[in-house]
Amino acid sequence: MTAILPGATIGILGGGQLGRMTAMAARSLGYRIQVMDPDPSCPARFVVDACFEGAWDDARVAADLARGSDVVTLEIEQVSLACLDAAAKYAPVRPSAGPMRIIQDRILQKKWLAEHGAPLGPWRAAESETELAEALSELGGKCFVKSARGGYDGRSQVKIGFGESHISESRCGAPDAWRLLGAKPCVAEKALDLDKEISVMVARAPGGEAKSFPSALNHHENQILEWSVIPSSVPADLESRAQEIAAQIASGLGIEGLLAVEMFVAKNGELLVNELAPRPHNSYHASELACVTSQFEQAVRAVCDLPLGDVSVVQPAAIANLLGDLWLGEDGEAREPRFDRALAIPGVSLHLYEKHKPRKGRKMGHLSAVGKTPDEAVQRVMTAKELL
Numbered sequence: 001m002t003a004i005l006p007g008a009t010i011g012i013l014g015g016g017q018l019g020r021m022t023a024m025a026a027r028s029l030g031y032r033i034q035v036m037d038p039d040p041s042c043p044a045r046f047v048v049d050a051c052f053e054g055a056w057d058d059a060r061v062a063a064d065l066a067r068g069s070d071v072v073t074l075e076i077e078q079v080s081l082a083c084l085d086a087a088a089k090y091a092p093v094r095p096s097a098g099p100m101r102i103i104q105d106r107i108l109q110k111k112w113l114a115e116h117g118a119p120l121g122p123w124r125a126a127e128s129e130t131e132l133a134e135a136l137s138e139l140g141g142k143c144f145v146k147s148a149r150g151g152y153d154g155r156s157q158v159k160i161g162f163g164e165s166h167i168s169e170s171r172c173g174a175p176d177a178w179r180l181l182g183a184k185p186c187v188a189e190k191a192l193d194l195d196k197e198i199s200v201m202v203a204r205a206p207g208g209e210a211k212s213f214p215s216a217l218n219h220h221e222n223q224i225l226e227w228s229v230i231p232s233s234v235p236a237d238l239e240s241r242a243q244e245i246a247a248q249i250a251s252g253l254g255i256e257g258l259l260a261v262e263m264f265v266a267k268n269g270e271l272l273v274n275e276l277a278p279r280p281h282n283s284y285h286a287s288e289l290a291c292v293t294s295q296f297e298q299a300v301r302a303v304c305d306l307p308l309g310d311v312s313v314v315q316p317a318a319i320a321n322l323l324g325d326l327w328l329g330e331d332g333e334a335r336e337p338r339f340d341r342a343l344a345i346p347g348v349s350l351h352l353y354e355k356h357k358p359r360k361g362r363k364m365g366h367l368s369a370v371g372k373t374p375d376e377a378v379q380r381v382m383t384a385k386e387l388l
């Protein structure tokens, strides 16, 4: 393989915050960047050389992007295979369509993981309302039903059997769940009793060299990541099992670029794979402060076939997501969060994605904080967030 050296152009399918932060890292290394996104004023827009407007399945625009790029990568797994194939005619696409086909469909992803020996919680695929009803009765008790395609941040998911304290869909059964998810293939999972959630980010170069970051500890509220910290400080044996599982998946899939492996640590101590993301991941935003090399720089190194960077932790760091809710007052009136107050906390930094419209549940930015310990970093970032 030959390295794609600085000065070359990187094309990114997707111009959301992940594309934006990757572009900023690529710029630091001296690359030129262009992105494709359905929204011409997407977050990456302000930091790239060119923005191509195109839907996730617009193969013609993907080909245009690739024609002027030395390598193409992606920041969202919903990009169609037709786009990846069209781009691959003009530039290497990393990760390629092979692993993307498997990852972008939850059913194929789970089947692949099961066939390759990854530990999974109880799950069933359902291609019809009847199959979903069977799946739910076989699994029994509380379940998550997730669309096979297209979900993120807990969207395209329905919780079953959680009782009245949860969202309105909570008491629905198979027919409602099937309808709510658009009558499309889905996966039913037994709701697990979680002790914690962790993730491992693996970077893999085209030649097969791989490096994994120390695991991150992730806290979700309403299925959306609320805060995350590196390192996770899980016991050494758990860490090494998590590392082994993630590395095996990345090499089994033949990933070129990044692969985030989300994992559950169940109350009974079991370590289970939740899902895969073949791109930078929200749970590694803290790598910018915590690690010698950030996940964004590592993505650039991996897809350009440069030597992978040092993933050691230099200091504990945490992030807290800032959702659109913060810009909406009690009465739905627009408000400006008090960033001045949050930034008065020592060790705290602000990252905004330049999204124009705040919406409930929409990720608008994040706060980050360093600390002497992971706990201190989390405490600082959450204190800062409360001051907003």
Ligand code: ADP
Pocket (backbone or CB within 6 Å): 121, 144, 146, 151, 152, 153, 154, 155, 189, 190, 191, 192, 193, 194, 197, 220, 223, 224, 262, 274, 275
């Ligand atoms: P997304 O693609 O939206 O990230 P996930 O499958 O990762 O979807 O689900 C989001 C979050 O919902 C998880 O991080 C976890 O907190 C919770 N969750 C999902 N599936 C389960 C499950 N089977 N048991 C317990 N919690 C779950």
Ligand code: MG
Pocket (backbone or CB within 6 Å): 262, 275
């Ligand atoms: Mg997830």
